[in-house]
Amino acid sequence: MFMTIGLLLLGMISFFLAFIWYRKLTVIDSFIEPLSERLGEPDTSGKKQYTNCDSHRWVMKNVVYGSYLEKSEGFRNFMMNRTMTGTLILSIFLGLIPVIIVYILFQSYQMIGTSLVLIILSVFVIRGPGQLEVSNLLLNWQVEQKVDSLKIGDLAYARISQKSIKNWIRNLILIGILTFIAAPWGEEIPIGLAYVFTVFLGFAYSNIFQPLAVISMPLALMVFFIIGPLILILAGLSLRSMRKKIIKDEGMIL
Structure with a gap:
């Protein structure tokens, strides 16, 4: 019973998220199409690189050299300045993590059985891949910019992000269809x-x-x-x- 209900819920979540992303996509399309008419269609095959645009600088700042690098730099400085303390804390932390994870998974499996797999899959569906998050953030940033300041390179990044969202919508619909089909035999x-x-x-x-x-x-x-x-x-x-x-x-x- 848990698997059947879980598959139905996962299918409904997938279709609901696909609808939400589709609504976002319509807004994105209304933003991109005027740019395409003004600038023309960019080459998004990967053969041409667009580096002289604000979107490229945004990606370099927020993706390539994101804030997580600052955190890693702080951790490295801590380990260099307090090697003994850092090693002790790190060893305790790394030693406890597997025990806690195994305990949680074991208790969860005892309670809900194989439906735990559906919960993990649902978390992935709700969160989405990292590429999707970057695409969404980039498009949100582009929408806030002045349209006249955007170049053909910005449009290329927008097109790539648009395709990423379209692919995720297709994946969500596919997951929803498959889970609904499999639900009777859950x-x-x-x-x-x-x-x-x-x-x-x-x-x-x-x-x-x-x-x-x-x-x-x-x-x-x-x-x-x-x-x-x-x-x-x-x-x-x-x-x-x-x-x-x-x-x-x-x-x-x-």
């Missing part, structure tokens, strides 16, 4: 995932671990518990980097 999803994982684990054990164990047990343990998961992680990171490269080539990121 309670069976964890069982199905567990079954798939068990079959995969059994296949790997029978076809990888056992043949290698005949040759060398340490080698089998290393492949099964270290090299195998490492390959899967690297494959996931490779797919992620390829996706980012494709998005960058299309001029979809700042």
Whole structure:
């Protein structure tokens, strides 16, 4: 029951957020279109760089050299000036974090079970990716500027931010549709995932671990518990980097 209700709620949240972002997008479109008529359409393929504009300077100031760098600089100065105290505090802090996180996750899983995954996904949907936040802040800043002071480079940044918001709206709609479709079978999803994982684990054990164990047990343990998961992680990171490269080539990121 929790999974079904959670999927329905996640779908409604996704559609609601898509509607909110769509309303923002209409305001953005009304701001960008007059600029496009006055300045022409910029090249957002990534082949041309627009550095001589206020938007580029805004990105450099607020994204590349943001306020978080000042915090990291303060932390580094603290560690240099008070090395012993800083090391002690840092070790205690880093030692407690995993324990607290595991305890919270364990207690949460006991209370709501696999619906915890939906809560984590809902937080991501509500918060949105970092790229979306940067795009929204940049567009808000551009709207506050004098229209006559904006150049073709500013329009390029606005177009890229506009595409970023459009992509997020599409993702929200897709998440909403998929969650509504999956909601009737919500309670069976964890069982199905567990079954798939068990079959995969059994296949790997029978076809990888056992043949290698005949040759060398340490080698089998290393492949099964270290090299195998490492390959899967690297494959996931490779797919992620390829996706980012494709998005960058299309001029979809700042």
